Amino acid sequence: MTIVVTGIGADGWAGLPDHARAAIAACDVLFGGPRQLALVPLDLPKVPWPSPLLPALDELFADHAGTRIGVLASGDPMLSGIGTTLVRRFGNVEIVPAVSSVTLARARLGWSAEETEVVSVVGRNVHRLTRVLTDGARILALSSDTSSPAKIAELLTAHGFGESRMTVLEQLGGPAERRIDGLARTWSAEVDPLNIVAVDCVGRGLPTLPGLPDDAFEHDGQLTKRDLRALALARLAPSPGELLWDVGAGAGSVAVEWARAHPRNRAIALERVQARAERITRNAENLGVPDIRVVTGSAPDALVDLPAPDAVFLGGGLTAWPACWDALAPGGRIVAHAVTLESEQALANAYAEHGGELVRIAVEHAAPLGGFTGWSPARTVTQWSQQK
Numbered sequence: 001m002t003i004v005v006t007g008i009g010a011d012g013w014a015g016l017p018d019h020a021r022a023a024i025a026a027c028d029v030l031f032g033g034p035r036q037l038a039l040v041p042l043d044l045p046k047v048p049w050p051s052p053l054l055p056a057l058d059e060l061f062a063d064h065a066g067t068r069i070g071v072l073a074s075g076d077p078m079l080s081g082i083g084t085t086l087v088r089r090f091g092n093v094e095i096v097p098a099v100s101s102v103t104l105a106r107a108r109l110g111w112s113a114e115e116t117e118v119v120s121v122v123g124r125n126v127h128r129l130t131r132v133l134t135d136g137a138r139i140l141a142l143s144s145d146t147s148s149p150a151k152i153a154e155l156l157t158a159h160g161f162g163e164s165r166m167t168v169l170e171q172l173g174g175p176a177e178r179r180i181d182g183l184a185r186t187w188s189a190e191v192d193p194l195n196i197v198a199v200d201c202v203g204r205g206l207p208t209l210p211g212l213p214d215d216a217f218e219h220d221g222q223l224t225k226r227d228l229r230a231l232a233l234a235r236l237a238p239s240p241g242e243l244l245w246d247v248g249a250g251a252g253s254v255a256v257e258w259a260r261a262h263p264r265n266r267a268i269a270l271e272r273v274q275a276r277a278e279r280i281t282r283n284a285e286n287l288g289v290p291d292i293r294v295v296t297g298s299a300p301d302a303l304v305d306l307p308a309p310d311a312v313f314l315g316g317g318l319t320a321w322p323a324c325w326d327a328l329a330p331g332g333r334i335v336a337h338a339v340t341l342e343s344e345q346a347l348a349n350a351y352a353e354h355g356g357e358l359v360r361i362a363v364e365h366a367a368p369l370g371g372f373t374g375w376s377p378a379r380t381v382t383q384w385s386q387q388k
Contacts, residue, residue: 001061003090005071005083007098010174010194012039016098023096027070031060035194036072044070057089074194076100080120080142101196102140104172108179109198111138118142119263124291126151131260131288133161134205141197143168146190149197153187161203170195206287210234210257217283222250222276224315224337227363228381229253232335233261235357235385236311240264245309247299247324248272248316252280252292258311259289266291268306272298272317303327311335318346325354328388338382347384356386 004023009015016024024030029045030037037046050056061069076097077083087093102118105111117132120142129152132139141152149168156164162185170178170192180189184199206212211230217223224232232254236244241264246255249269259267269284269292271277277296284292295302299320312324314336321336328334338344351358360382367376 001065002068002094003061003071003086003092004068004094004096005073005077005086006096007073007075007077007081007083007100008036008039009075009098009104010171010177012174013041015173020096020098023094024070024072026068028067029064030070030072032072036074040072054085057085061090074101076103080122099173101142101169101172105140105169105196105198108169108172109167111140111198116140121148121152125285126155127285127288127290129155129199129288130159130286131208131263132205133159133201133203133288135201135203137199137201137205139199139201141199143195143197145193146195149189149191149195150187152197152199153184156184156199156201156203159203159205161199161201161205163202165200165202167198167200168195169198172196208260210261212253212257212287216287217251217253217256218279218286219251219253219283220276220279222316224250224253225363225378228337228361228383229257231361231383232313232337233257235335235383236313236333238262238265238311242266242310243268243307245270245303245306245312245324245327247303247312247314247320249280249294250276250315252283252294254313254315255280255292256284256287256289258313259284259292260287266293268293268295268309270295270297270299270302272296272302299323318343321346321350325350325388330388332388333385334388335383335385338384339379344382347382350384350386354386356384359383359385 006020006023031047034048073081079100083095117139119129122142122144164184168180168191171194210233211226214226238258238261240262244258244267246269249271252269255267255269259265269280277294280294299317300323311333338347362380364375364377366373
């Protein structure tokens with residue numbers, strides 16, 4: 001079986017170079033979306049993608065084993081496209097790219113690649129945009145459908161970016177190309193399903209560095225506070241694409257900050273209290289990392305079937321530290337916090353067995369004391385950290 005993925009733009013067959021036309025014409029069957037298939041005038045068997053697509057992929061391609069399968073994609077198949085999915089699934093895939101909608105959009109707007117953030121909301125939560133909102137940022141959002149621009153405008157307004165200028169570019173590169181401009185707070189335009197949304201941000205966003213203000217999170221008091229959170233994340237040392245377990249997550253603040261550090265970072269937040277688990281989901285969405293996985297359950301039992309982590313944070317449930325340690329691969333990091341004598345003893349045992357760092361952290365904040373100002377101490381926290 002040979003798989004050839006060819007990018008096609010809104011200008012259709014006429015806009016394809018000769019080598020791309022030849023790649024399609026040499027195929028025995030052609031897969032794609034109905035709109036893309038309609039752009040190809042060749043007399044080939046054409047199969048529209050089933051819905052949902054991913055669960056049907058293996059069977060669909062197995063039914064055409066031994067043939068040359070053509071796949072149509074919008075623009076660059078490797079830009080949040082079907083090409084990426086097929087390469088991961090089948091390995092040896094030939095890619096014939098066209099100019100991407102992102103490249104065309106930047107050309108129309110005069111935006112350089114270096115200054116442009118690209119975020120896909122195709123089949124994904126629109127709150128992923130929140131992570132990159134900051135004054136002066138230029139964002140291109142790969143849109144799902146006609147509803148995406150309105151959802152983006154609503155999100156921008158809700159997060160204090162209502163004065164941001166939005167530009168919707170429809171049918172880029174095709175004869176029906178159109179541009180619509182407006183402010184997020186007054187956005188009301190109806191748009192074509194094939195669109196990309198550009199945002200020139202005006203507003204004040206949150207930093208991606210660890211240490212978000214405590215009031216950025218919805219919580220019931222079960223929260224790893226700002227200073228301690230920053231110290232924990234410094235030792236957890238997130239790197240792009242790594243997976244964190246946040247065990248006894250409370251409000252999920254450590255998982256959220258880990259995921260905000262890089263768009264490829266992944267996190268699983270484990271919390272035994274259902275109301276807190278629901279709160280973690282809301283925090284993750286509101287702070288731009290809605291893909292955090294939230295598991296309701298108790299450690300260590302709920303850890304058994306989870307993918308192996310690169311790092312673990314234990315803000316509670318310290319009896320699970322041996323299971324968490326065992327789950328780490330060499331090079332993995334673990335950080336645990338304790339505030340009671342019993343949990344502190346557990347960390348002392350971990351330190352005796354595996355070494356690492358054992359640190360006591362005392363944080364005091366200035367507060368009114370009568371007519372003066374004095375120091376108000378928080379509970380002293382014992383932190384154990386180690387790299388396996």
